[in-house]
Amino acid sequence: MSLSSHTTHQARTSSGVSLWLPLVLIVSLFFMWGVANNLNDILITQFKKAFVLSDFASGWVQSAFYFGYFALAIPAAVAMKRFGYKVAVIIGLLLYGLGASLFYPAALAHEYSYFLLALFVIASGLAFLETSANPMIVAMGDPETAERRLNFAQSFNSLGTISGVLIGREFILSGVEHSPDALARMSEVERTAFYTSEVQAVAGPYLAIAAVVFFWALA
Template identity: 45%
Template sequence: MKPKTKLVQTANGTNYLVPFVLITTLFFLWGFAHSILDVLNKHFQDALSISKTHSALIQAVVYGGYFLMAMPAGEIIRRYGYRTGVITGLILYGIGALLFIPGEQIMSFPFFLFSLFVIGCGLTCLETAANPYVTVLGEKESAERRINLAQSFNGLGWICGPLVGGLFIFTTNKEESSVAIPYAIIGTLVLLAAILFSRIRLPEIKTEEPVTAAQTATKRSLWSHGNFVFGLIALFFYVAAQTGINSFFINYVTEQTTISAREAALWLSFVGMGLFMAGRMTGSWVMGFVRSERLLASVAIGGILSMIIVIAGLGKISIGAFFFCFLCESIMFPTIFALAIRGVGEHTKRASSYLIMSIVGGAVAPLIMGYIADTVNTATGFIVPLICFAIITVFALYLQKH
């Protein structure tokens, strides 16, 4: 049993509730941006007559943006602070979203990919700034709880993405469907948020760790922290698993049942992402009593079991396993992130940049799964997230031993 700590207050009494609330709103914005991709994946397969492997480039360009932009984003934050990183991310996100308006007229897949790449660069800045910032807005012992609570609103964005995308894109009348409308709305909101953040101040917080006598002569390298190095690997595979599962959920459900893509998108929104959000909120509370490493190991094993059932192709039973997997996935990203930067001290901002780079895993898994789906079948492709969950389990067990 862990001792209780205050969530957004430091030991000396400093309260960070206001900056915590402001930054938490950003988690919703990138949750929406990621989850609507799963609707686009199926939409472009039908509208542009492309293969599953080809449509997986949607995820590849967004998550590729994370890999290319993470270090520049980290440099912006180190030089100019968290607020500048947030504003830069919001502006890029807004511009990329508004590019969908001319994109719908052109109906060029490469143009859509370029728009999504710009969005991905914006999301990189947001995540590089917001994730580590949330972990330091209070006592370090409550970092995992704090980031899981903030990520709960990311889960709300994951609910709204498939819902809005399904309603606007998967319509019964093709003439009424529009890929531009949801992006025009979110793009406008994001640019308004950029204006808001440009007019407020966020406290810059220096992360300091007590220095031992042995460390006074030589500073400890970031790469000497085993939890960071292994966490970097685990985060790569987690994002690969999550993105692959979400990308082909609609394909899997429409192939295993008789329901339409529109209905499958609503299932993904309300049931899958609803459980995802509920899991994060519950996980934040549970971590007040159970060590985060132990909880991470349990849910990773749950992910392995659910993927075995999905691969078996058991119809509704396998779809039920999908929903259980969404519940298991819920706490993984924020928990791995917080555990990876635990104890890195002054390296926190640089560590965050590397961790955000690892999100490129989301570009890899959909391509591999799309190829397997095109050459074998969709169900077999889910062996990729199964392997990813196994690696996360090993990471959690490693932390328990160390």
């Protein structure tokens, strides 16, 4: 093998190896927003019980969440065009992590509106991630295999969908249900304790999600 051929082979190998880490990081984003999107149905069930909400009021979970997409989609595209994919991804992860972190003070305050704000911030971050991750995965490698990379990455979104449901079912939903009559027979202290425990059940899983997302932003 000539020196020039060896150098070219080394460069290709080095490039291939160097792409693996960002490829893994970007593919994982598809999983992350799948988790966030599918925790909303769990939250509706939990908040309806914890805050004694009507169907209309509990529906604000989805409204607040998807308004974040609506409000930040264009700013995300502008940021991506001006600063590049990487910066847009990092901004998205920071917003996602911040929104998940806000679940803790919202649980302490026992305020439904604070949770809606946290969901809006999470969705704002996801708007950045979804706007940048799709074209970024296409750009990361040979254009001829771009479609395969994108399909592979999107398969992790389905995995995130399933994981979000499992996380919610195992770590948020308590399985404790009281009929209106049973609640009426409770003392004020007992009812307050029940509602408080149901609200605080969402804080732990979202803090764990925030820790993972902030680590991913650092990576």
